Amino acid sequence: xxxxxxxxxxxxxxxxxxxxxxxxxxxxxxxxxxxxxxxxxxxxxxxxxxxxxxxxxxxxxxxxxxxxxxxxxxxxxxxxxxxxxxxxxxxxxxxxxxxxxxxxxxxxxxxxxxxxxxxxxxxxxxxxxxxxxxxxxxxxxxxxxxxxxxxxxxxxxxxxxxxxxxxxxxxxxxxxxxxxxxxxxxxxxxxxxxxxxxxxxxxxxxxxxxxxxxxxxxxxxxxxxxxxxxxxxxxxxxxxxxxxxxxxxxxxxxxxxxxxxxxxxxxxxxxxxxxxxxxxxxxxxxxxxxxxxxxxxxxxxxxxxxxxxxx
Numbered sequence: 001x002x003x004x005x006x007x008x009x010x011x012x013x014x015x016x017x018x019x020x021x022x023x024x025x026x027x028x029x030x031x032x033x034x035x036x037x038x039x040x041x042x043x044x045x046x047x048x049x050x051x052x053x054x055x056x057x058x059x060x061x062x063x064x065x066x067x068x069x070x071x072x073x074x075x076x077x078x079x080x081x082x083x084x085x086x087x088x089x090x091x092x093x094x095x096x097x098x099x100x101x102x103x104x105x106x107x108x109x110x111x112x113x114x115x116x117x118x119x120x121x122x123x124x125x126x127x128x129x130x131x132x133x134x135x136x137x138x139x140x141x142x143x144x145x146x147x148x149x150x151x152x153x154x155x156x157x158x159x160x161x162x163x164x165x166x167x168x169x170x171x172x173x174x175x176x177x178x179x180x181x182x183x184x185x186x187x188x189x190x191x192x193x194x195x196x197x198x199x200x201x202x203x204x205x206x207x208x209x210x211x212x213x214x215x216x217x218x219x220x221x222x223x224x225x226x227x228x229x230x231x232x233x234x235x236x237x238x239x240x241x242x243x244x245x246x247x248x249x250x251x252x253x254x255x256x257x258x259x260x261x262x263x264x265x266x267x268x269x270x271x272x273x274x275x276x277x278x279x280x281x282x283x284x285x286x287x288x289x290x291x292x293x294x295x296x297x298x299x300x301x302x303x304x305x306x307x308x309x310x311x
Contacts, residue, residue, distance in 0.1 A: 018158050019091065019118055020190045022059045022282075023217040029059045029282025030303055031091070031193075031219070034289050036063055036074040045289055046078065052291040054088055056298060059282070062091040062120060076107060080114040091160065092116045095124030096147055100139035104147070108154045120160045120193065121147040125237075134170070145180070148187040163192040163210075163218050165202035169239030178209045185214040192216055193284045196223040196234070198267075199243045200274040207280070220275050223286040224293035225264030228254045265293055269300040276301070 022029045032053050037043040050061070063078045075093060082090040092111045094104065111119065123144040126132040136142045141150065148159050161184045164177055171177050181192065192210075197203045197220045207218045225231045228250045235242050246267060253259035272283050283303075285294045 018190075019060055019089075019160065020158065020217060023191055023219065024281070028276055028280070028303065029219065030056070030298070031282065031284045032058050032061045032294065033221070033284060033286045034061065034063050034078075036065065036078060037289070038074075042289070043074075043078075049287060049289050049291045050082070050086065050088070053287070053294065054086060056295070056303075058088065060089040060091045060118065062093060062284075064093050065095050065097070065124065072107075076110055079111065079116060083114045083116050089118065090116055091118045091120050093120050093122065094147065094151070095122045096136065096141045096144070097124035097127060098137055098140075100137050101141065101150065102139070104141070104150060105154060108151060108157075112155055112157075117156065118158045118160070119151050120162070121151055121189070122162050123147070145183050145187045148184055148189050152188040158191075159189050160191045160193060161189040163194040163206060164239075165194050165197055165199070165206045165220075166240050174205075174209075177206070178213070181206075181210045181216065181218075182213050185210075185216045189216065192218045194218060194221045195238055195240050196221045196286055197271060197275070198235075198240070198246050200271055200278070203275060203280070204278055217281045219282045219284045220271075220280055221284045221286055222268055222272055222297070223288070224261075224268040224297050225250060226261045226288075226290070226293050227257075228260055228264075230288075231264075261293060265296050265300070268293075268297045272297060272301055 034046055034049065037046045053061070061082060063075050063082070065072055065075050079090045079092045082088050094107060096104070108119070121144055123134070126134050141147050144161055148161065151157050151159050163181060164171070167174050167177055171180070184192070194203060203220045210216055210218060223231065232242065249263050249267065250260060253263050276283070285297070287294050
């Protein structure tokens with residue numbers, strides 16, 4: 001069996017501040033997102049990244065579900081182990097995909113038993129075709145708002161939701177997306193995390209529009225590009241368009257992996273610096289289970305110094 005990291009000391013962990021409290025602090029929050037490994041080798045790589053990134057003391061970390069809600073069991077297991085075996089605060093992903101209300105209750109119960117108190121409530125993408133028509137489980141839920149309401153009835157959880165700066169692929173308009181964010185807040189969500197951002201203006205537009213109606217901190221998702229084809233495919237699946245200026249810079253070096261990585265880190269650093277300077281409450285790094293590019297952006301921004309007041 002693959003072994004994860006063990007606690008640094010044997011002492012019980014103190015209850016951490018809530019995620020909304022961290023986002024309201026006078027320094028930017030830093031968090032990391034991982035995806036569930038497909039096999040034991042992938043799990044070893046994941047734990048290596050977790051340990052390396054743990055050293056910069058992120059405010060929280062999350063483990064996604066696979067495409068179409070797949071790998072749920074590994075997601076739950078890895079999230080539980082983060083809660084039990086590391087110093088990190090986990091944010092547990094939960095989606096409606098292929099799940100009855102009874103199954104959702106069971107997963108929330110597993111999280112709670114492991115001491116996980118933060119849940120990211122998502123509708124999720126249709127299995128097999130992220131851009132396809134959504135069909136709920138016959139005994140399940142149709143919307144992330146419904147999931148937020150369910151989780152609220154199951155215990156004292158802090159609940160986050162997803163945000164879509166470039167407009168959700170199934171949404172008729174930006175205004176509709178803002179209305180959805182307001183409904184999520186009214187249902188009990190207290191923070192949001194965006195899909196990966198490649199245009200700071202789209203993030204700022206959504207943040208400001210929601211802020212006019214509700215107090216819901218929205219943290220931008222940031223992905224340092226190290227593989228242009230991979231991020232282009234992810235962009236297509238997520239319905240997040242890559243700005244032409246970004247595409248030009250990456251295509252110019254697409255045949256050179258080292259140069260692609262360098263340009264990707266530079267773009268991420270520029271985006272992050274702009275959004276932080278405009279008052280973003282923090283950054284949520286989409287790590288792809290690798291640590292080096294994320295750490296490079298972190299150091300470029302001098303986030304350690306910005307977060308020194310946490311110590």
